[in-house]
Amino acid sequence: MPPPEQYKTKTSYLVRVTMESSPVEGVTLEVLKDAWDTVKSSPLGVINTPMISGNQTTLPLNTLCNFHMKMENLQRTGSFKIRGVANQFARKPTGIPLVTMSAGNYGKAFAYALKHYGCKGKVVMPETAPASRSTLIESLGAEVERVPSSHLLDVVNRCVLQEKMTFLHSIDDIDLIAGHSSLGFEILEQMPNPDVVVVCCGGGGLLAGVAAAIKLSGCNNTLIYGVEPEGACTMFRSFIEMKPVSMDTQSIASGLAPPFAGALPYRICRQFVQEIVLVSDEQIMAAVADLYQAGFVVEPSGAASFAALANGKIPDVAGKKVVLVLSGGNVGMDELTDFKKTL
Known part of the structure; x- marks a missing residue:
């Protein structure tokens, strides 16, 4: 399901807005680093996931950029979500x-x-x-x-x-977003000063946390992109309408299809995120298949970042250091079978 007609005038379904200059209350480097310490010491066993260079894989990606994949599909419970949950439970x-x-x-x-x-x-x-x-x-x-x-x-x-x-809110919670920011700090440990970071976006909690961690750490030149499905583009619409919006969402990437953009993630993303880009369900399914054939089990929601790069949705990446967050790997054999039938 493509975006409504009024949004199709945007080049490549891409949104760039004037970033907010005023900081969001409670979102400081000190708060985020405190959450990072909480996540690292959590009894839930959050993993410092590996980052794999695209050059070390057989992925059929024809791009001149130096891309790396942050493998949150290998995270405890199969996705980045355990990061925010670890911080929430420690503080509730x-x-x-x-x-x-x-x-x-x-x-x-x-x-x-x-x-x-x-x-x-x-x-x-x-x-x-x-x-x-x-x-x-x-x-x-x-x-x-x-x-x-x-x-x-x-x-x-x-x-x-x-x-x-x-x-406990799964999107609109400062403790949750601060916990997710631990992923941003790990990225900087593994690749200091990346040129581009691409993050899958549903309600916006992960995108907000990663962007805040990277920008507040002083990486002012790093460009951060959010990726949404065309049929579930709540943050995309929110950027255009300058307020958090709701919509009837529909996408193969169910984890990226909440019916609304989080109010707090929206404000943080407005401050730190460069652009929101959209990918189709067909592009997401192709990304899942390409990753699987290269040996990586990634769910549709986690593969949207790869789909964006593979389909030229991220501008001006030639010669750049690009980090793709593969945010989850919770995909059942029934789903993989359905994708195989579709492609």
Whole structure:
């Protein structure tokens, strides 16, 4: 599903806006580094994931840039989400019932943390999320309730008001974003002063955290790009309309398809992110296939950054040091089979 007609005048579906100059309250280098220390010492066992040079792979990418892949598909629980969850759980009271909403990856990390800390909790999932994701979350001991995407917040509110549960937000939470920023600091440890960093974007928490960590560390010349599916372009629309927006989302990359852009991630992205680019579901599926054939199991949501580079969506990369964040690897065999049939 392509962007609405009013957005098609933008060259290559790419948005550049004037960045905010005023800092977002609570988002400082000190706060983010404190979260990084929390994530590194977390009992949840967050991994410092490897960075692999594209030159060391068989990926069929015809580009003149020096690209590297940050392999969050190898992370504990299969995605970057454990970073934010580790910081959230370290700063929130435990022993009380918790509820969240997630299409899969955050829910898996959330359920993993619930099990470790001995807490009860529920994950409210959109019906469009693969069934294998909810089965996996339930196997970790968390309750799952699948509902239409438009009803997610209503069900969460019911759990809070009627079931006396405490809500942990999977997108709009400063502790979560600060935890995700640990990925940005790791990138700088492995590649100081990258020219370009490309990050998959759903609600915007990862993009906001990585961008803030890199920019506040003094990498003023590093250009940071967010990548969204054409059918789930909430941050793209938010940049155009200059406010967080909601939309009916539809994409093979369910992890990048929340029905809204987070208000806090939007403000941080406005301050630190250069551009938002869009890729089609077909380009995402091709990226998953290319990565798989090269030996990397990456889910559609995690492959969007590779799809953007492979399809020329990131401008002016010739001769540049480019980091692609492959944000997750939670893809079932049923999904891989479907992709093979489609391609």
